[in-house]
Amino acid sequence: MIQGKVIKYGDNIDTDVIIPARYLNTSDPAELAKHCMEDLDKSFAARVQPGDIIAAGRNFGCGSSREHAPIALKASGISLVIAETFARIFYRNAINIGLPILECPEASRAVADGDQVRVDLNTGRIENLTSGSIYQAEAFPDFMQDIIGSGGLIDYVRGRMGQR
């Protein structure tokens, strides 16, 4: 179960604003977190609290394939991103590194900045504690639950390589 305060953004939030390329000469998560979202929202690093949830519109995470983007969000304390849709590489990366994400157009449109939201990842149920509304996202397919259940792609592959 995840619970946190919503930070809300719009459509097409690209990985260049999530973590600008000028900071990619390091892959240290704490270092990346310091600059997360700064080209879009200078206040992000200062106001984000552990457990906060980002809600955004269409095509979240578009652009460059940099895994530094979900890593920076995770290291900032973000516990979940809810969006109408995700760009596909961001979607893979988030799953592979263990940053929970959910696609739910209704919830991502309806929740407001500052709302308290509670989410059950196993069922995809999203509850807005501030407004009382409830939304249903699609839970992950089995295959991905296997990856997440193994603790991410690396542990999943390690398990499979062991069987060979």
Next chain:
Amino acid sequence: MGMTMTQKILAAHSGQDRVEPGQLIMADLDLVLGNDITTPVAIREFEKINTKTVFDKRRVAIVPDHFTPNKDIKSAEQCRLIRNFAHHHEIENYFEIGRMGIEHALIPEKGLAVPGDVIIGADSHTCTYGALGAFSTGVGSTDMAAGMASGQCWFKVPEAIRFNLNGKLQPWVSGKDVILHIIGQIGVDGALYKSMEFGGAGLAALTMDDRFTMANMAIEAGAKNGIFEVDDKTLAYVKEHSTREYKVYKADEDAGYVRVVNINLSDIRPTVAFPHLPDNTRTIDEVGEITIDQVVIGSCTNGRIQDLRAAARVLKGKKVHSKVRTIIFPATQKIYLQAMREGLLEIFVEAGAAVSTPTCGPCLGGHMGVLGKGERAVATTNRNFVGRMGHPESEVYLASPAVAAASAVTGRISSPEEVVK
């Protein structure tokens, strides 16, 4: 129902007779690619897997191209890490500075991508090799690590949009204008999670360099991959560059597409994408008066020989505008050498342009031409997001090499028709 090119390639690489859109599969990989930004993260993950070797040292490629030649100590450390890894694992396709190029121009040139391949790269523009009729797609560093270890990657089989090309390009119109036109039409998420499949009678009129440019920007429409039908031009390219075996897959007549888009190439005008999204396009006739500070010609999108020739045709005997800086970066050492032999570099230097060694540098605002506050650039690259080439208040306009070169001369976004009479 029949299968698309992408379905057929993915079926063959996952040991199945057929696969359906939406199906999750584990596919065998022909090549796993990474660069100096994404490989360090992949190495860290690779080392957590209990394996001593990569799955096949001929099928891993590592290219230090982003912050190279190293721009600072941190970048030098990242390159040192990947260089040591490549040497330790005897990676055959590690390309050192002086022998390298921007990865997506280099991989086809070195013959490492051929029709029918399944390729992943920890870089979003890995979709470029779809120009050769391969399934190739960008992934993250963790996927790269898992791919290097196991030679496999998970995929969700994509739905496909079919683009039927007809007609023939007008003078000064290139693959860049076609793909900007298409992205302007369908939007930056118009092909989200999907395959963009290009074919039709108009294909014959597109050069391989046009096709590489178009496949390169499939990701800018959100696509998983862009893929071109294989024809005589493709096969001629493959024979010239590769000794590997290849396999040509054709879409079935009754393949299922979620959408079919007809594109008449004859109607396309030089096209420019305004800040801050690649789908914010206008034709050159609708641009208006936009003065500029910098022109950047190169990148994995437009740093090939045809692109440099187009820029040289415009810049020959002309001077770059007094208020404009022009930076030209050929995409690979081989292209650099060819441009030198053809006299193109001389034309650029005489016009007052800076010519750089192959690097991603300016394309991602890394080095070699970073923009200051409020500055505007016309670039032949593929992304014009906020802050992409420097200061968050700078602006990037995406265009073809011919339009970029013409703009360098006039100091505002211009058509080559205006400069070359």
